[in-house]
Amino acid sequence: MKKGIHPEYRKVAFHDLGADKFMIVRSTVQTDRTVDIGGQTYPYMTLDVSSYSHPFYTGKQKASTQDGRVAQFNKRFGNLGLKRSK
Numbered sequence: 001m002k003k004g005i006h007p008e009y010r011k012v013a014f015h016d017l018g019a020d021k022f023m024i025v026r027s028t029v030q031t032d033r034t035v036d037i038g039g040q041t042y043p044y045m046t047l048d049v050s051s052y053s054h055p056f057y058t059g060k061q062k063a064s065t066q067d068g069r070v071a072q073f074n075k076r077f078g079n080l081g082l083k084r085s086k
Contacts, residue, residue, distance in 0.1 A: 013042035018053035 007028040013035050014023045022037060027045075035044040 011042055012045055013037055014045050014047050014050070016047045016050040016052045018049060021050070021052045023050065023052075 007030070009026060009028050011024055012027040012029055012031070014025060014027075015021075015035070016023070022035075024037065024042060029043070029045055031043045031045050033044040034041050036042075
């Protein structure tokens with residue numbers, strides 16, 4: 001590999017603002033801010049959404065089967081279908 005052309009690969013503290021959680025991950029992201037965690041200083045990057053706060057991972061997502069167009073149609077017109085003779 002050529003010297004001097006690759007970005008620095010180091011530990012970075014990512015802060016999920018929605019869940020107020022920190023993740024320390026190795027990354028090449030460039031940042032000007034730092035944060036002290038556990039007595040060590042890490043480059044600091046904020047996140048809006050991560051696995052700590054995303055509804056898919058937290059289990060707080062809405063059930064789309066109740067709110068969908070097909071469910072609304074069946075709610076309105078479900079009883080108006082063909083009637084079977086006995």
